[in-house]
Amino acid sequence: MEAVPEKKRVTVDGQDYELVFGRPASLTSKPFTYCPGCNHGTIHRLVAEVIDELGIQHRCVGMASVGCSVFSYEFFDFDFISCAHGRALAVATGVKRVQPDTVVLSYQGDGDLAAIGTAETIHAANRGERITTIFVNNAIYGMTGGQMAPTTIIGQRTTTTPEGRDEHRIGWPIRMSEMLALLPGVAFVARTTCHDAKSILKTKVAIKKAFRAQLEDRGFSMVEILSNCNVNWRMTPQDAVNWVGEEMTKVFPPGTYKDVFAEDQEKARADAPSKTKAQSSEKTEV
Amino acid sequence: MSAQRVFMKGNEAACEGAFRAGCKFFAGYPITPQNEVPEYMSKHIWDHGGTFIQSESEVAAINMLMGASAAGARAMTSSSSPGISLKQEGISYIAMSELPCVVMNVVRCGPGLGNIAPHQGDYFQATRGGGHGDYRTITLAPNSVQEMAQFVYLAFELADKWRNPALVLSDGTIGQMMEPVDFSEMPYVEPPDKSDWCLNAHQEGRERHLITTIYLLAEDMAPVHERLVKKYERIKKAEVRYTDYMSDDAEILIVAIGSPSRVARSAIKAGREEGLKLGLLRPITVWPFPYGVIRQYAESDRVKAIVVTEMNWGQMVEDVAMAVSGKKPVHFVPKHGGLTFTPEDMLEPIRAIRENPMNPETLWVQT
Ligand SMILES: Cc1ncc(C[n+]2csc(CCOP(=O)(O)OP(=O)(O)O)c2C)c(N)n1
Numbered sequence: 198m199e200a201v202p203e204k205k206r207v208t209v210d211g212q213d214y215e216l217v218f219g220r221p222a223s224l225t226s227k228p229f230t231y232c233p234g235c236n237h238g239t240i241h242r243l244v245a246e247v248i249d250e251l252g253i254q255h256r257c258v259g260m261a262s263v264g265c266s267v268f269s270y271e272f273f274d275f276d277f278i279s280c281a282h283g284r285a286l287a288v289a290t291g292v293k294r295v296q297p298d299t300v301v302l303s304y305q306g307d308g309d310l311a312a313i314g315t316a317e318t319i320h321a322a323n324r325g326e327r328i329t330t331i332f333v334n335n336a337i338y339g340m341t342g343g344q345m346a347p348t349t350i351i352g353q354r355t356t357t358t359p360e361g362r363d364e365h366r367i368g369w370p371i372r373m374s375e376m377l378a379l380l381p382g383v384a385f386v387a388r389t390t391c392h393d394a395k396s397i398l399k400t401k402v403a404i405k406k407a408f409r410a411q412l413e414d415r416g417f418s419m420v421e422i423l424s425n426c427n428v429n430w431r432m433t434p435q436d437a438v439n440w441v442g443e444e445m446t447k448v449f450p451p452g453t454y455k456d457v458f459a460e461d462q463e464k465a466r467a468d469a470p471s472k473t474k475a476q477s478s479e480k481t482e483v
Numbered sequence: 484m485s486a487q488r489v490f491m492k493g494n495e496a497a498c499e500g501a502f503r504a505g506c507k508f509f510a511g512y513p514i515t516p517q518n519e520v521p522e523y524m525s526k527h528i529w530d531h532g533g534t535f536i537q538s539e540s541e542v543a544a545i546n547m548l549m550g551a552s553a554a555g556a557r558a559m560t561s562s563s564s565p566g567i568s569l570k571q572e573g574i575s576y577i578a579m580s581e582l583p584c585v586v587m588n589v590v591r592c593g594p595g596l597g598n599i600a601p602h603q604g605d606y607f608q609a610t611r612g613g614g615h616g617d618y619r620t621i622t623l624a625p626n627s628v629q630e631m632a633q634f635v636y637l638a639f640e641l642a643d644k645w646r647n648p649a650l651v652l653s654d655g656t657i658g659q660m661m662e663p664v665d666f667s668e669m670p671y672v673e674p675p676d677k678s679d680w681c682l683n684a685h686q687e688g689r690e691r692h693l694i695t696t697i698y699l700l701a702e703d704m705a706p707v708h709e710r711l712v713k714k715y716e717r718i719k720k721a722e723v724r725y726t727d728y729m730s731d732d733a734e735i736l737i738v739a740i741g742s743p744s745r746v747a748r749s750a751i752k753a754g755r756e757e758g759l760k761l762g763l764l765r766p767i768t769v770w771p772f773p774y775g776v777i778r779q780y781a782e783s784d785r786v787k788a789i790v791v792t793e794m795n796w797g798q799m800v801e802d803v804a805m806a807v808s809g810k811k812p813v814h815f816v817p818k819h820g821g822l823t824f825t826p827e828d829m830l831e832p833i834r835a836i837r838e839n840p841m842n843p844e845t846l847w848v849q850t
Pocket residue numbers: 263264265266282305306307308309310333335337338339340341346
């Protein structure tokens with residue numbers, strides 16, 4: 198059951214107010230150090246809100262990866278470990294196997310999860326580790342200054358694809374959600390974006406489902422969030438956000454790629470005819 | 484397993500040592516000549532309340548260990564040389580995070596794929612940190628099946644005591660051979676409570692626990708380095724271990740570890756029958772290395788020369804030469820390619836050294 202948040206009150210200049218929008222408890226008071234307009238901050242907030250709403254802040258242990266979010270442990274307010282580039286899901290596996298009751302979160306970029314850590318990602322997912330992964334796909338290596346990522350789209354200019362990504366030289370952008378959806382160990386995988394208010398809300402719903410998959414012991418869960426890196430894309434924040442919505446989504450279609458909860462419902466529906474009968478007869482009895 | 488005295492393989496004895504030390508997590512990837520370790524673990528660790536994972540790679544295995552250790556468990560991995568190379572990344576992060584864990588290397592012949600014969604080519608890697616950055620790992624070198632069990636057991640203790648990775652540097656011979664093992668001095672123990680620093684789901688009402696290796700500012704990093712260096716200095720003072728054999732009246736001192744140290748004992752016995760006064764100094768910890776005791780031998784008027792026998796191109800001999808500091812000639816008698824020593828392989832050059840302690844054939848000259 199979700200904990201119903203209490204109405205909080207704050208005092209400002211001696212005046213008493215009802216707090217309608219505050220900082221989630223699962224975030225520390227440290228201001229984000231991400232570039233203005235970057236979605237890492239948005240995503241941190243969504244993850245923290247979900248953790249608060251599920252009432253699991255003090256059960257969470259986070260894996261920080263290597264990328265712009267390397268200091269994510271300064272912002273999330275629970276136990277954290279910083280992992281080597283690409284290894285977050287191996288470290289997470291060790292934590293979860295030793296402490297099955299701990300809620301384990303990994304927060305990773307595209308270079309971390311889909312290049313150097315591809316093996317760790319696929320095998321943690323394939324083992325069905327009860328871990329929730331937030332995968333921030335910004336189609337670039339943000340931290341190291343804008344090199345090509347495995348998810349860089351064809352024609353996209355980066356510092357190592359100065360003429361634009363050429364599939365004949367370096368291959369195609371990799372679609373992790375579609376790949377992982379094929380694995381039986383995966384309970385929930387969805388791709389969302391953060392380019393407008395609606396998509397942000399959808400992202401939050403997906404993050405909550407991903408944690409539910411872990412809490413209900415269903416398997417591995419991941420939300421791939423299309424994010425912007427306006428600085429390294431050399432765009433204004435507004436252009437960058439538009440580019441996510443208009444261009445990235447063509448290559449990385451948002452959607453739910455695996456959802457055991459939906460599968461449960463479908464199963465229930467398939468069994469439904471007999472149940473409906475039973476129900477209706479019950480009704481008539483009443 | 485409840486029997487106190489059992490006939491078993493070195494690799495399996497290592498696992499029993501781990502169980503007795505309270506090891507609750509093992510991750511590893513198959514590689515000869517250490518496959519008995521993951522096989523034995525996969526069969527028995529569950530009965531000890533632990534978890535086994537056959538990982539997708541050695542890189543993953545060591546990082547799983549990092550997680551398991553951060554979560555407070557006694558955790559172990561094992562591999563052989565090529566796989567240990569892959570673990571170096573993780574060992575560096577674990578050392579910097581000051582997490583305890585045990586890593587066993589049943590060394591085979593390299594470089595590259597090499598072959599699966601016993602070898603000692605990973606000595607430098609084990610004793611100089613191995614991965615990137617400035618760190619050390621406590622390293623124990625067993626030479627019997629008994630010691631495989633005992634040193635894994637001890638490695639867990641030392642790893643926790645110092646919050647540092649501890650390595651067991653074995654070789655293919657020791658891992659594969661069978662001998663009786665006495666477990667009476669390895670009682671099952673409960674691992675120490677680490678709730679004051681480990682990551683866990685019981686955070687209500689306490690400061691959160693952070694484990695990190697990143698310190699962007701040199702001013703922040705320098706004190707961390709200083710703390711590590713001070714720890715290593717304390718380990719050097721407290722943990723040096725070695726044994727000796729017939730060394731009290733030895734004129735030529737052999738220094739050897741692992742399976743060559745067993746051959747050295749036979750060579751010493753045979754040599755003494757023909758009047759060669761030989762003795763053995765066997766480091767048990769190769770980091771920290773027993774420089775002090777070797778220096779004492781080198782300073783004794785009785786000792787004419789020191790002979791290092793290794794299955795490599797000369798690695799431990801550098802530590803010995805450093806300890807001897809030119810006080811006596813140091814000789815190096817190697818075996819290459821995965822070939823193993825016979826006692827005569829050692830005795831022949833030793834006879835020449837007795838005739839001429841500066842015999843250039845084997846004299847170790849630092850180039
Ligand atoms: C073994 C290793 N190789 C390379 C690096 C350098 N490095 C740091 S972050 C990074 C890329 C991160 O990109 P991504 O995961 O997409 O995260 P972002 O910064 O875009 O959020 C690289 C290559 C490293 N830290 N470790």
